[in-house]
Amino acid sequence: MEVLNTFFIAPVLDMADSPIFLLEVIIGGLMAGVMYSLVALGFVLIYKASGVFNYAQGAMVLFAALTLVGLLDNHVPLILAIILTMIVMVGVAFLIERYMLRHLVNQAQIILFMATIGLNFVFEGAGQIAWGSNVKKLDVGIPENSFEVGGVLINSFDLFAAVTAAVLVGVLAIFFQKTSVGRALRAVADDHQAALSVGIPLKTIWIIVWSVSGFVALVAGIMWGGKAGVQFSLVLIALKALPVLILGGFESVPGAIIGGLLIGVFEKVSEVYWGPAFGGAIEGWFAYMAALVFLMFRPQGLFGEKIIERV
């Protein structure tokens, strides 16, 4: 009876007690979710276009953010710094294609996955050698004040992140669906060899997609870095993005967004209302468990392509 009370009745009563607070928690969750989505987006792009499950996305976020901060510290103007960072990310994409992916065409997915974990180490080490490993402040001039809408506090930084994410997704959706490069990307995603045989330049496509995901990493890096400072733990947000991925489906851009929002809300609400019942610090695994339970009913995630098995 007591268990029933702490786990099922008390949290609901708490929610009903103060709807404004619940709304605030939910909005806080949505904002956190946007941040997860930004990271998950990078995963999805690369998975879609090359079938590579890129564990190094988190390290790419760190690397991009470190590069940007490093440039800003050397008094490079903001716009120029962002452009330079973007050039660096394109260069990185080129190197990755030239020295890693090209040699791993048609390998099993697990091999590619492990290779990206190796890549993760390289990014971590290189970023910290180049720019040092202490926590850095990243300030790109996004306003950080809160304002009230109908009694609910909203942080303008979070709002800015949400708008950025929305724009990013819109642009990416058009890019994937309407341009010829986007079509080529989807063809490569389906089958490396078949795409090659109809004359799609695999190398160029890969450079493009890794550059795009480097760009997404840069955006995510600016947002996360602006919020929490640029530090080593940015790498670990990759682990935060994984439940978002399986919830939304690996191949789906909208999935990454909606999955991120759902996970964000879910995490915040559970932390606030159920956290005390579990004894706290549940955000590390709650999202995973939720995604796992969800997958039992829909093994390909919310928006993943239907798994068709042929014998």
Next chain:
Amino acid sequence: MFYREAGQFKSTYGADQAIFPIVQDRWFMVLVLLVSYVVVPMFADEYWYQAILIPFIILALAAVGLNILTGYCGQVSLGTGAFMAVGAYATYKLSTGFPELNIIIVFLMSGAIAAAVGIVFGLPSLRIKGFYLAVATLAAQFFILWVFNKVEWFFNYSPSGTITAPPREIFSVLITGPEASPEARYYVVLVFLTVFALAAKNMARGHLGRSWMAIRDMDIAAEIIGIRPLQTKLLAFAISSFYCGVAGALYIFCWLGSAETEAFDILNISFPVLFMVIVGGLGSVLGSILGAGFITLLPIFLTNAPPVIGLEISTELQKHIEEIIFGVMIIFFLIVEPHGFNRLWQIAKEKLRMWPFPY
């Protein structure tokens, strides 16, 4: 010339079905056992045992376990650290709760407990496949470690939250805890690895292993020819977790002495062990052991190499350079030989067979 099975006729089914049907393989095994049981202890000192040999053997055991699941049965798991933690904490609870129980039995019972946990977290594998499953096993990783951190009963309400291996003896030789001599601990882990590796090899070539491989290669087809996916997959999870559980128990009791859940973290255990399996070669027991050697030795080599060649760099910088070299080596290895050490071993055997006349 050296490795030629020509002329080795088998006249009984028993001889044909032996684990090592070829004479040279048997001699090789004898040699390996001789070296590891007799020659190595003659030369090894404390540092070798503690820094290299014991962790290598324990992680090799975990890698063999994960290879059963990932290499033979095709279910990618990132929850190795959690299953090892289950083994370690179960051993701790059992050996402090029943001090008179033989420690070997405690190890095996802990393995069984880990196997039960493995079955529970293996259940989703029936519906979830590929990377979705890999990420889902992370749920096990984070959840189990959180439980061990939060529920004080698991570490006997000790204020520091660590578990410490109590001293236990077999045949009146101290084998666990920090006081035990490195030789004793070395022999214990070595015996475990020998027995378990042979058992794994045996399972892999029999009915069980073949049904795992059928499931791995195409599970629907396997189902059609009459292999039950439920039992087969869960059995793979159970046996793999059993191996990992025992490895986890040895990890604390015969190596670290005391630890927190941090020791079983995803970056400390789950990824490295998966690396060992991949670098060693999926679906190969020998490969897992070689892979474990490679992954444990590489960082030690990288740490010790710069001073030897007379390079003076700050520890901070060296740590990052190590990271980069480690990453590059992994990528390089995967590019050069994606099928791992096992494939290199096959090639070597093929070369020996032909030598010195390659055609």
